[in-house]
Structure formats: structure tokens, C-alpha cells
Amino acid sequence: MATREGPRPGGRSARVQASVHGAVKALLAKLERSEITVPLIAAEAGVTPSTIYRRWGDIQELFADVAVERLRPDMVPIDTGSFRGDLLIWAEQYAEEMSSGPGREMIRDVLAAQDGSGAYQCCNFTRQQIEVIAERADARGEATPDIEAVMDGVVAPIMYRILFGSVPEPAHVERLVLATVDPEPKP
Amino acid sequence: MATREGPRPGGRSARVQASVHGAVKALLAKLERSEITVPLIAAEAGVTPSTIYRRWGDIQELFADVAVERLRPDMVPIDTGSFRGDLLIWAEQYAEEMSSGPGREMIRDVLAAQDGSGAYQCCNFTRQQIEVIAERADARGEATPDIEAVMDGVVAPIMYRILFGSVPEPAHVERLVLATVDPEPKP
């Protein structure tokens, strides 16, 4: 009962996806979110509006789709030689990128979509980055907190602040990381 | 140079606001989000679509406006006699309400709006509830953690999970509360 893998007959699936994504990115660089419309994207991508409506349903889903792609990490976390150092520098960079104008917009696009799978994917991107850091620490023989403890202790507070108002300050991010890595710092 | 307070001349500001909000709530109870349109709301509320467009801009802002109102807490947190007990029962109820279908939709509506003030207000509703619990504890002479520590340690992880995929389990919520209230439990 396995469903078929790979592309099915017909259409030009991959090509259209690529040109529409490209069109959205190009327009996002030039215009405000509210000025971008489906017919505009279609014209920029060289496709028909109905193609976009049939493939994505509405502009929110399309924006979410593009945002997930842009939120995918494109490099491995910097290796500083210690778990604490790696997590600190990663968290500071994460907070900065996500609280920037474009970062916030991408997160909002992902969360605004009806289809919750984009948010799930983004959460996994983050978790995977932390796993890389944790695995490196394991290989060095360092003790590391549970991934979920890092998600709760570092990622969630950063994201909560970004979404619900204030921008997380670097000093605060540092405090979160230290509290998570050394739950009971000895004097 | 104080700007004028209270209602300005003209219109029927409050009346329209109330009937439009009522119409949205009534429609939300009957229909899927994607089936609700501005003309539908206008008809239900007995106003013209252009009134809604001019007052709220678009349907997202209107949904956000209604969601903020519905997310406003309508009771003081239950008093169990201790900070830990109060926070525990409050957090469990918060997690349950917010992770329900309607709860998630309201949060999404608030976050999807261009105007970020709704999210800020919701965050403040939560903070105020926690403040009430903390003030009660102060009055009893209990030591309490900082409000921001509760936001980071309890609220943010619950909200992150709701938004980015999984539903927070009661046992996990309990662990978050206990870790925040007793950072170093003595054996």
C-alpha cells in the first residue's frame, strides 16, 4: 500500500515551484507584505494566478512555504570547543536573526498558515541545530542537558519574547543559556 | 498638547464595534475560519462592508481584535493557599485552554495581525494573572520568583509547544512549574 514516490506524470511541478518561490522572494525584497498580491507574484513568476491558487490555496500558504525554506539553517553551528560556548553563540545569533524585521515576518508567515506543518518543520530545524551542538559535546565527553531542556530553557523564551512584544536582549539570552547549561553554578 | 480623550463627534463608534464583534463571534461558532468573509460579517452585523474595511483594514485585524477580547482573563486565579499550588493549577488550566482548538486559533489570529499590539496585550494579560498570584504569595510572606522568570520558565515553553507543534502534557507543565518555583529542590 506504499504511496508512489517522486514526481507524478504531467505538469512542470518543480519548475513552477522554483519560479514562484523566486518571485515571492524578489517581491519581498522590493515591496511591503501588504502590497504583494497573487496576481503580482504570478506575473513576476511568469505563471497564471490560477496555478498559484490551485497549488497553494491562498497567499498565506505560499508565504508560509517560502518562509520555511528561508528559515532552514544553511550552516552548522560554530564550534567554540565547549557546549556552553557553542550554545551561547548559537543562541545569540538565533535571537538576533529571528528578532530582525525579516525574521519576525518569516515566523509570522509560518504561524499564520492554516497548515501547521511549517511551524513543526521550523521547530525541527532548531532542534537539529542544537542536536549538532550536543553531539559534538558528547564526542568530547562533555555532559549535556537534554535537548528538550534547551528548547524549554533557551529557545522558547527567546521566541516568546519575539512573538509577544519585546526583543530579547543579548544579556538575557546569555542568562538563559547559562541557567540551562549549569542549573546549579557552584561558587 | 494632550490629545483629546473619549469619543469624538460623529458616527456610532461603540455600537458598530459591538455588533461587528458579536457577528464575528456568532459566525466563528457556526463556520470554519476560511468560510468567514467580510461581507458575511457585515451582513450579520447589519453594517456595510466598507465600514469594516475602513475601521479595521482587513479581516485579519478584525479577527485579531476579537481574539484579544476573548483572550482577556475573566477570573482571578484560584487561591490554593500557596504560590506553588496557585501557579500549578493556573499553568495547567492555561495550557489546556490555549492548546484547545479555539485557543490555538485565537493565538494565531492575534499573531497574524500586522499590528503587534494585540500580542503585547495578551502577554500582559498573562503577566497580570501571574502578578496576582505573586502578590497573594507576598502577602502571605512567601518568597516568590521574579515574574519574568515565570514567563521564561513556564509560560514561554507552554506557548512555544502550542505554536510549534506538540501539545504540552500536564506532567510537563508540572515539571516546568516546579523547576521555576524550586530551582534547587533540597532532598
Add this chain to the structure above:
DNA sequence: GCGCTAAAAGCAAATAATTTGCTTTTATGA
């Protein structure tokens, strides 16, 4: 490689939503 097939895309007409200019209503303060 050749045609067959089904999925995807194009096209254009129909429908629905949004914007806009102008008129009317209404709450306030003089």
C-alpha cells in the same frame, strides 16, 4: 523512442471581495 495517461498549467468567463468618491447620519461642544 513512441504513444498513452494523468497530473499540472493555461486561458477566460463568472463570481466575489475590496477600494473609493460622494452623500448622509450622528455625537459632541459651543
Add this chain to the structure above:
DNA sequence: TCATAAAAGCAAATTATTTGCTTTTAGCGC
């Protein structure tokens, strides 16, 4: 009570979305 400015109504114009039907395309068996 009257004057005024803000808000709402109305309707035409514009723009976006949906939809039925046709054409194109990529994979599959031969």
C-alpha cells in the same frame, strides 16, 4: 439648538478569486 467633524451608508469601479474547459507536460509500458 446649531455647527462640525468623524463615522457610516451607498454604489460604482477596481481587483482578486474561483471555476469549467483546453492544452501542455513528465513518467510509464511497450
